[in-house]
Amino acid sequence: MSGYFDLMQVCTNGHVITDNAASLPHFRRPFCSICGESTITACPVCQASIPGEYHVPGVLVLSGATSTAPNNCANCGVAFPWRQASLASAVEILEMDLEGQDAVDAAALVPLIATENPKTELAALKLKRLMSKMTKPAYDVAIKVVSDLASETAKKMLGMKP
Ligand SMILES: [Zn+2]
Ligand SMILES: [Zn+2]
Structure with missing residues (x-):
């Protein structure tokens, strides 16, 4: 059937x-x-x-x-419009608080942590390092935004496992 x-x-x-x-x-x-x-x-x-x-x-x-x-x-x-919007928000908050090459690198990591792919773990580790340079208020917002779109593997690496 x-x-x-x-x-x-x-x-x-x-x-x-x-x-x-x-x-x-x-x-x-x-x-x-x-x-x-x-x-x-x-x-x-x-x-x-x-x-x-x-x-x-x-x-x-x-x-x-x-x-x-x-x-x-x-x-x-x-990516559908709603997915593009969450990816864009994550990039925006990272770029807002990080400087120079860190901002560029963090933005490039967002699509990699958003899906399960061979680079997810490495990308999440790199992003975690970059995010540790953020100021506390921006970090608090960023971790929420990033956690909304991160893949399960990325969430674990970023220490966002529920
Ligand atoms: Zn299509
Ligand atoms: Zn609606």
Whole structure:
């Protein structure tokens, strides 16, 4: 028995409006009720649909929004607007408080700690060293922002394991 994916509608800040936008179109909204941003159902770059709930034929759909928004488009790999915004915030806070080459290096490490990849651990270690040079108030904000987007491996290395 094979199923199919419904369509997800997400606001550009990453709030999921519905993951049944195709089968239950009355759940669709042009704007987000949480933050007021406009909503999308497809990748802004390649126009591929954002997959929603997986339906198995014969099983009743009961839910509205249940899933979390994906980070990247599975068709072209580009980060969705909400993911780009969190990466940009992390870069901004690091660049704000670090100087010269440290700021440049820290910014370059952000995409590497955001995913699981062969360089995640090394990147997290380097970022931890750079972040130790930050002033306390900026560090406190930065560790929150970075922890929101860090991969599990990076979180462990950065000492942010819950
Ligand atoms: Zn929103
Ligand atoms: Zn895409």
